[in-house]
Amino acid sequence: MKWSTGRMFSFKVLSDTVIVVRGFTGRDIFLAKGLDFLAGYKLLVPQLKEFLPLKPLTGDESWGAVMASFICTRMIEKFHGTMLGAIAAGYDAWGDEGTLDLFRSVNEIIFAVSLPLAGCQHFAKDAEAIRTLIDIFARLDAGSGPSSLILPWVPTPARVNRVLAGLQLYRITKNLVQERQRLGVDVDDPLQTLIRQNYPTSEMARFIATILFASVTNTANLFAWTLVYLELHKEWKDRVNSEVTTFLQDTGLHASQNLRDDMAYVPLSLMDEKLHTIELVINEVLRLLASGPFIRRNIGDDLVVDGVHIPKGAFIMFPVEDLHRNPKMFPNPDVFDPTRFTAENVEQRKKYGTTFLGWGGGRHPCVGKRTALLEIKMMTILLMAQYQFSLTDVTDSPLCEIPRVDVDRLFKVFGSKEVVNIRYRAKDR
Ligand code: HEM
Numbered sequence: 001m002k003w004s005t006g007r008m009f010s011f012k013v014l015s016d017t018v019i020v021v022r023g024f025t026g027r028d029i030f031l032a033k034g035l036d037f038l039a040g041y042k043l044l045v046p047q048l049k050e051f052l053p054l055k056p057l058t059g060d061e062s063w064g065a066v067m068a069s070f071i072c073t074r075m076i077e078k079f080h081g082t083m084l085g086a087i088a089a090g091y092d093a094w095g096d097e098g099t100l101d102l103f104r105s106v107n108e109i110i111f112a113v114s115l116p117l118a119g120c121q122h123f124a125k126d127a128e129a130i131r132t133l134i135d136i137f138a139r140l141d142a143g144s145g146p147s148s149l150i151l152p153w154v155p156t157p158a159r160v161n162r163v164l165a166g167l168q169l170y171r172i173t174k175n176l177v178q179e180r181q182r183l184g185v186d187v188d189d190p191l192q193t194l195i196r197q198n199y200p201t202s203e204m205a206r207f208i209a210t211i212l213f214a215s216v217t218n219t220a221n222l223f224a225w226t227l228v229y230l231e232l233h234k235e236w237k238d239r240v241n242s243e244v245t246t247f248l249q250d251t252g253l254h255a256s257q258n259l260r261d262d263m264a265y266v267p268l269s270l271m272d273e274k275l276h277t278i279e280l281v282i283n284e285v286l287r288l289l290a291s292g293p294f295i296r297r298n299i300g301d302d303l304v305v306d307g308v309h310i311p312k313g314a315f316i317m318f319p320v321e322d323l324h325r326n327p328k329m330f331p332n333p334d335v336f337d338p339t340r341f342t343a344e345n346v347e348q349r350k351k352y353g354t355t356f357l358g359w360g361g362g363r364h365p366c367v368g369k370r371t372a373l374l375e376i377k378m379m380t381i382l383l384m385a386q387y388q389f390s391l392t393d394v395t396d397s398p399l400c401e402i403p404r405v406d407v408d409r410l411f412k413v414f415g416s417k418e419v420v421n422i423r424y425r426a427k428d429r
Pocket residue numbers: 037040063064065067068071117211214215216218219220222286294295357358359360361363364365366367368369371372413
């Protein structure tokens with residue numbers, strides 16, 4: 001390993017160079033034009049191209065645009081009711097009272113909620129199919145560390161398992177597409193758009209995997225961590241609770257006998273605008289919890305950015321903590337303080353340029369941000385309106401400290417290393 005400019009360093013993995021860029025200079029290098037996003041992102045989707053004819057993607061710009069066109073406002077509005085239904089069904093399965101593993105239960109609900117966006121609404125009511133898909137994703141994820149990007153051909157057991165999981169997903173996608181073709185189904189969803197444009201099945205499997213990866217893990221873990229932070233910061237739990245109460249009153253939903261159905265008539269723009277406190281909390285949780293390096297690759301010619309030489313083919317990693325934990329922009333960075341994200345405080349940080357990458361930035365902002373925020377807001381409203389709840393640890397004692405985070409791979413919102421339970425009881429409505 002050799003140190004380069006300042007705190008940056010590079011090292012070699014066989015013939016590949018990996019440059020870890022740090023601080024503001026690192027951020028600027030990372031966001032610079034000319035670095036390829038897909039080279040990093042493709043890690044999260046099955047490596048089918050070794051044995052299947054994948055239509056090559058023409059540059060990462062086009063990829064972002066394709067994804068953004070699928071996860072557009074029209075689609076979110078179209079599936080709003082279906083997504084609410086999936087959340088309501090998930091909570092119904094909890095029953096009136098009980099104790100459940102928080103991260104696991106939330107993950108199952110968000111998985112079902114995300115299926116329509118990936119063209120798999122077909123499975124949303126099939127608990128067995130959802131479990132199979134969750135298992136496929138766990139196996140794909142387990143084989144997706146930075147090393148599998150840099151040394152993709154080393155057949156570790158996790159990677160072999162990952163390829164098998166990719167193939168299983170490919171088969172499921174193929175059946176899904178063939179079933180639609182056989183029945184002459186022509187629904188208005190992202191998958192049908194791919195079918196109409198004659199994308200190969202392997203590409204469609206990749207799309208499904210990407211959407212589910214991008215949406216499920218991050219959204220589910222972020223929601224679960226939000227509840228954890230609220231539990232340990234009761235003043236914020238009270239503030240979010242009263243925001244939900246006010247929202248229900250302002251929209252007339254407080255008197256509803258059928259909240260989940262009636263909520264579907266509330267314009268999404270009201271959820272965007274009126275649930276500001278929960279958004280402050282979500283961003284602060286994301287600042288504290290999202291971790292692991294962002295990754296890019298230089299697929300063009302050699303580059304020199306800010307005096308740093310980035311050879312053709314080099315991988316570039318940027319640890320997001322360099323921004324999110326920087327005391328200059330976020331004083332007392334380990335302290336949970338959602339007011340950091342008020343409009344006034346965000347404005348004050350603008351002099352530093354990009355300071356928060358929780359939702360990506362530069363040429364690759366997260367195209368699912370609105371969807372994720374809406375899902376978390378819907379989950380929060382239905383949870384707070386319907387249940388009294390508290391969190392406990394593995395011994396069923398009240399949770400009294402933030403559990404350890406299970407960080408081991410590329411950037412994402414990781415789960416908890418320790419079991420966190422949610423103990424709940426239905427409210428009388
Ligand atoms: C809490 C939930 C989420 C978080 C924290 C999150 C975060 C991020 C971040 C940090 C990036 C940029 C990664 C990078 O630059 O290397 C990104 C990109 C992306 N996200 Fe999200 N995301 C979330 C949910 C979603 C959802 C629900 C979807 C889709 C429905 C989605 C789709 C995408 C896509 C397609 C990109 C790539 C954009 C491009 O190609 O330019 N994300 N996300």
